[in-house]
Amino acid sequence: MKSDSVLPSICYGGDYNPEQWPEEVWHEDAQLMRKAGVNLISVGIFGWSKLEPQEGKYDFGWLDTVMDILYKHGVYVNLATATATTPAWFVKKYPDSLPVDRNGVRSFNGSRQHYCPNHPHLLEHMKTLVRALAEHFKEHPALKMWHVNNEYACHVSRCYCENCARSFRTWLQERYQSIERLNECWGTNFWGQRYNDWEEINPPRKTPTFVNPSQELDYYRFMNDAIFKLFAAEKEILREITPDVPLSTNFMSSFKPLDYFSWAQEVDIVTWDSYPDPREGLPINHAMMSDLMRSLRGGQPFLLMEQVTSHVNWRDINVPKPPGVMRLWSYSTIGRGADGIMFFQWRQSRAGAEKFHGAMVSHSGDDQSRVYREVKELGHELQKLDELVGSRVKSEVAILFDWENWWAVELDSKPHNKLNYISIVEDYYRELYKRNIRVDFARPQDDVSAYKVVIAPLLYMMKEGEEENLKRYVRDGGTLLVSFFSGIVNENDHVHLGGYPAPLRDILGICVEEWVPFAEEQSNFLQDGGETYRCTTWADIIRLEGAEPLALFGEEWYVGSPAVTVHRFGKGKGIYVGTRPESRYLGRLMESILKERDITPALQVPAKVEVTERYTDKERYVVIVNHNAHPVRITLPADETFLNVFNGKKHDKELTVKGIDAVVLKKRRRT
Numbered sequence: 001m002k003s004d005s006v007l008p009s010i011c012y013g014g015d016y017n018p019e020q021w022p023e024e025v026w027h028e029d030a031q032l033m034r035k036a037g038v039n040l041i042s043v044g045i046f047g048w049s050k051l052e053p054q055e056g057k058y059d060f061g062w063l064d065t066v067m068d069i070l071y072k073h074g075v076y077v078n079l080a081t082a083t084a085t086t087p088a089w090f091v092k093k094y095p096d097s098l099p100v101d102r103n104g105v106r107s108f109n110g111s112r113q114h115y116c117p118n119h120p121h122l123l124e125h126m127k128t129l130v131r132a133l134a135e136h137f138k139e140h141p142a143l144k145m146w147h148v149n150n151e152y153a154c155h156v157s158r159c160y161c162e163n164c165a166r167s168f169r170t171w172l173q174e175r176y177q178s179i180e181r182l183n184e185c186w187g188t189n190f191w192g193q194r195y196n197d198w199e200e201i202n203p204p205r206k207t208p209t210f211v212n213p214s215q216e217l218d219y220y221r222f223m224n225d226a227i228f229k230l231f232a233a234e235k236e237i238l239r240e241i242t243p244d245v246p247l248s249t250n251f252m253s254s255f256k257p258l259d260y261f262s263w264a265q266e267v268d269i270v271t272w273d274s275y276p277d278p279r280e281g282l283p284i285n286h287a288m289m290s291d292l293m294r295s296l297r298g299g300q301p302f303l304l305m306e307q308v309t310s311h312v313n314w315r316d317i318n319v320p321k322p323p324g325v326m327r328l329w330s331y332s333t334i335g336r337g338a339d340g341i342m343f344f345q346w347r348q349s350r351a352g353a354e355k356f357h358g359a360m361v362s363h364s365g366d367d368q369s370r371v372y373r374e375v376k377e378l379g380h381e382l383q384k385l386d387e388l389v390g391s392r393v394k395s396e397v398a399i400l401f402d403w404e405n406w407w408a409v410e411l412d413s414k415p416h417n418k419l420n421y422i423s424i425v426e427d428y429y430r431e432l433y434k435r436n437i438r439v440d441f442a443r444p445q446d447d448v449s450a451y452k453v454v455i456a457p458l459l460y461m462m463k464e465g466e467e468e469n470l471k472r473y474v475r476d477g478g479t480l481l482v483s484f485f486s487g488i489v490n491e492n493d494h495v496h497l498g499g500y501p502a503p504l505r506d507i508l509g510i511c512v513e514e515w516v517p518f519a520e521e522q523s524n525f526l527q528d529g530g531e532t533y534r535c536t537t538w539a540d541i542i543r544l545e546g547a548e549p550l551a552l553f554g555e556e557w558y559v560g561s562p563a564v565t566v567h568r569f570g571k572g573k574g575i576y577v578g579t580r581p582e583s584r585y586l587g588r589l590m591e592s593i594l595k596e597r598d599i600t601p602a603l604q605v606p607a608k609v610e611v612t613e614r615y616t617d618k619e620r621y622v623v624i625v626n627h628n629a630h631p632v633r634i635t636l637p638a639d640e641t642f643l644n645v646f647n648g649k650k651h652d653k654e655l656t657v658k659g660i661d662a663v664v665l666k667k668r669r670r671t
């Protein structure tokens, strides 16, 4: 891809399923799209059975017509490779392509994504289709981007069939080379699990009790790799036939089965889907995921490929976004690095499981609905933001995030089996979000030297090289904050011996002697100076080895023992939080760290107002999103004048933002 962006403008549009509609509707659609400012549409995602109705017989004619119509209306196409659902003829021919769960139960077709990623004929059929499609459409002027498959692994992230068992054995041979090495890395002397031969090894199917955790962990790795291979094969063909067309596959943000950090290195631009529940109020998790998705490719802007205008159909109760909220959340995403706002889907389906899912055009089919009006307003407004395309976000804080660690920490047979990685990460993120501090995510092995503060929540697994990396970071002056249950195992899920958290003890100046996981109804409290704060989930029994206590436990048999500590290491500091403190405490701790490291938000604003910034070489853009129903007055920095990008008005000294409203300001950067 020549530049970071797909279009020179903010991409705006959604998934489009013309195959569900007669041709006259395609013309209406294109007109409505143009009217709404739509410039990019994802087409053909579930199109395999229409594009190849019989094996080897292709029908691209209808898609030619659709793409011609769209192009005539100034709408470009994000063309799907259509491999997301195998057609019924394929299933009939290869019934063993249907996936099998860990209990040995095979799924049927009749919904979508019903394929085993390791089926020997799947890849060959997918490749033939993709090649034919790419050859046919390579010169089409509407083609702007490839949408490979769709939400890989969304419904079937693991299959346990015999084909998978065979592929797993091959994968293990490549990884371990010898059966002895595998026995060592899986710790098979435990419970007499030793293997003499690769053929004796199975996927971690249903077992009488806990399966070997190292085996389970490898199955996560193996399935991630197996599904990735499908993507890589399509990518190779598309690169060969259309080397200049950028390609992506839509991620699902905090989707556990796929290691998006590694996947992201293979796409041209990160695209992802997000469906926060409007009942949650502030979209904190969505903001966190936007920051994570941006971080996957080192801060490159991304496309929000799917969100919904109003309501989904797959929750127990599908509450719509109230008026204005879709726009608001779109701006929250833009402020965090989106160069595109897209929806699932363009036109609400008439039939099928998603007929009650919201869309840009509702069942009324016209331009009168509240939702379409909002879609149109946003589309036109976004055209004023084209200058933002390609601009970057800058952060001074990073949170460490690692998929393999996530897999490992949530495996069973732990001291606490209800630890939820994402929610512990979110504990820390939330405090930064509330204070409008920009955050990136990084892997524990990444170079984090550019950040003033690095936070490592629940970094249970520490792999080779990570200890050295973090030591270097702190030694050179960084502030590292580590939560409980970190630095416990290596990449095989074997304990780092020598006192917890062995790889972090030097940095933190502590030794954790025992763990006290709490029952759900239990809590303790922290004493910090004269104040007390609630803490839940977990208490570490900490022995100080040079660290100073910042807070002590307030009760139980370990009353008075350190709960939060700080330690100087080289030029930096290691802070340890040996419990799960309430937000009031974490917020306070965070504020003291931010103050010490001189990290400040772009603007001081009232609660529930998001402020984010994006930079080009010359301009600084400030995106302000007021989630309150009431207006807020914001003081602007003294002697700075900002330009309102929507209406060209100048603002200095102060600015009022209406309730449920967003404003984008810009300021020329001093050089």
Ligand code: GAL
Pocket: 150, 151, 154, 273, 275, 306, 312, 313, 344, 354, 357
């Ligand atoms: C996504 C999927 C879309 C649609 C949408 C509904 O997961 O990619 O095809 O099903 O969810 O919310």
